[in-house]
Amino acid sequence: MENRIKELRTKLNITQEELANRAGVRRETIVFLEQGKYNPSLKLAHEVALALKTTIDKLFIF
Amino acid sequence: MLINSNYKVMTLKQFRIVKLVFTVFLAMIFGRSIVLNSYLMPIIALVASALILFYLRSRVKEVVADERDYLTGGRAALLAMQIYSWAAVIGMLILYANRALNPAYEPVAMTLAYSTCLLMLLYAVIFRYYNQVKLADKKFFYAAFVLVLFIALAVFSLRFFSGEDNWICQNGRWVKHGQPDFPAPTAECK
Numbered sequence: 001m002e003n004r005i006k007e008l009r010t011k012l013n014i015t016q017e018e019l020a021n022r023a024g025v026r027r028e029t030i031v032f033l034e035q036g037k038y039n040p041s042l043k044l045a046h047e048v049a050l051a052l053k054t055t056i057d058k059l060f061i062f
Numbered sequence: 063m064l065i066n067s068n069y070k071v072m073t074l075k076q077f078r079i080v081k082l083v084f085t086v087f088l089a090m091i092f093g094r095s096i097v098l099n100s101y102l103m104p105i106i107a108l109v110a111s112a113l114i115l116f117y118l119r120s121r122v123k124e125v126v127a128d129e130r131d132y133l134t135g136g137r138a139a140l141l142a143m144q145i146y147s148w149a150a151v152i153g154m155l156i157l158y159a160n161r162a163l164n165p166a167y168e169p170v171a172m173t174l175a176y177s178t179c180l181l182m183l184l185y186a187v188i189f190r191y192y193n194q195v196k197l198a199d200k201k202f203f204y205a206a207f208v209l210v211l212f213i214a215l216a217v218f219s220l221r222f223f224s225g226e227d228n229w230i231c232q233n234g235r236w237v238k239h240g241q242p243d244f245p246a247p248t249a250e251c252k
Contacts, residue, residue, distance in 0.1 A: 025128035032130065041129055 002061040006034045008052040022051035072121040080118060084111045105216040112208055143185060150174040165231075165249035 009019055016034075020027040024047060032038035033048065040048065042056075049059045072080075088104070088111055095104045119126065127135075157171035229236045229246045236246035 020125070024125060026125050026131070029128050029130045038130055044129055 001039050002036055003033065003059055004061070005030070005048060005052065005059065008054060008059065009034075012052060019048070019051055023047040070121060071123055072118060074122055074124040074126060077118055077122045077126070081115060084115060087111075102216070105212065109209070109212045109216075112212065116204075116208070143181060147178050147181065150178045154178075162249060165247045165251070168247070168249070 005019075009016070014022075016030045017027050020030045023030070023044065025044065029038065029044075033040060045056050045060065049056045052059065088107055091107045092104045095101065151174075154171045154174040157167040157174070161168040161171065228239050228242050230239045231237075231251040234251055236251050238246075
């Protein structure tokens with residue numbers, strides 16, 4: 001699924017490691033998410049959106 | 063330096079190193095015990111290492127595994143189970159068909175057959191349990207399950223692999239050793 005994680009993360013100037021810590025996942029999962037190779041659960045999508053100070057519908061392109 | 067200055071906290075990297083060391087030691091103990099024909103030692107080592115690793119894991123504050131790991135793990139476990147089942151069934155059929163060539167083939171074939179049945183049964187039970195009961199975050203249940211499983215394995219190993227109650231081939235005939243609760247093998251004793 002396409003998303004704007006990398007774009008918003010860069011805008012907030014945070015690393016993948018930092019985002020992973022905030023979302024409670026491993027860094028590799030953030031890498032997979034950014035590449036659109038992994039569809040997260042609703043809970044993880046919410047955590048990532050919170051960490052990037054946005055909402056799920058703005059973060060993921062449905 | 064495997065433990066941080068704060069002795070209660072362990073990093074993920076340190077935990078992985080400790081886990082690797084434990085695996086190597088366990089492999090050495092297993093190898094040695096097979097040579098020495100001793101089965102109690104590896105079971106004790108296995109239980110002890112499982113409990114120690116369980117404790118050390120609780121000291122790791124980083125994310126050890128997340129939802130993607132569990133998903134991948136589930137898929138890998140299912141595939142591994144399917145591959146093992148097919149290999150075991152094919153192996154069992156070949157060994158059972160050739161049991162006349164060597165009497166040792168029959169127990170191996172039976173072990174493969176029963177282990178496949180046990181694996182499938184276990185999978186079905188766990189799948190049903192996960193499907194109906196939320197098992198997540200019940201660490202105590204996991205620890206208790208591991209302990210009970212290893213105790214059961216220990217009892218099973220002592221009872222069936224001790225070699226105390228079996229038929230032994232001596233001077234061309236099957237001789238009772240202990241009190242086997244099954245008849246002498248029908249295969250020729252050479």
